[in-house]
Amino acid sequence: MQLLDEDIVIEDPAEPRALPPQTAGRIEFRDVWFAYGKDSADEPDWVLKGVSFTVEPGEKLAIVGHTGAGKTTIINLLMRFYDVDRGQILLDDIPIDTPRLNDLRRRIALVLQDVFLFSQDVAYNIRLGSPEIDDAQIRTAAERIGAAPFIERLEQGYAQALGERGSTLSVGERQLVSFARALAFDPEILVLDEATSSVDSEIEAQIEAATDELLRGRTSLVIAHRLSTVQNSDRLIVLHHGEVHEEGTHEQLLEANGLYARLHELQFAAAVG
Secondary structure, rough: OOHHHHHHOOOOOOOOOOOOOEEEOOOOEEEEEEOOOOOOOOOOOOEEEEEEEOOOOOEEEEEEEEOOOOOOHHHHEEEEEOOEEEEEEEEOOOOOOOOOHHHHHOOOEEEOOOOOOOOEEHHHHOOOOOOOOHHHHHHHHHHOOHHHHHHHHHOOHOOOOOOOHOOOHHHHHHHHHHHHHHHHOOEEHHHHHHHHOOOOHHHHHHHHHHHHHHHHEEEEEEOOHHHHHOOOOOOOOOOEEEEEEEOHHHHHHHHHHHHHHHHHHHHHHHHOO
């Protein structure tokens, strides 16, 4: 009940600015600073410190770094779950705190490691009750993402109730449903936050093959601890203690022999050890 009694902090602006019907998907973080706890009179414990980068339309940008480096905070700010303390985030050169929240968030599909599914049927969990997504679109999304085979094996197929939080499905199957959901909504921007870190290698390979098609032509931000999942990104950003420490392609960062190269070496050693 205490959570329900909390005041809403992030609200629509008094005079919202309309986003165009179709956004190009260019994202810019401009000198962004952010801290979660700011009640003290002391200097805040900054999670992000002067973070600046741009993601061009259709580009796949991977964000990597140690736990606590600020990777998930990037997503929280882009989705406006929180507002920045200093600096600015822009979508197609429009500050994201100027349009309505629903207008901003419907441009972005967010796929998390911990997938939330409702106890209703498969079809509902893909369309999320949206009347704009019909049965044909649901089936097409499931087929393209590789979820159709296991769905069609269920006793009632797309009408099968999934139980609380999708308890009747495996971790990998729940993740496939979440990917089908993202594809069905056809977003301009796709955000994957550790989306394959809890699935087995067979399902992971299936998801990676399907996401290649899902990512094509979309602006995408991919957060991952396992560097093997982001080596083919157009560009990588390495966060360290809330700052952009390195930036470049996988090959460029290995050649630079910096933090990314050390992270890669540690993961490779752990994988073969």
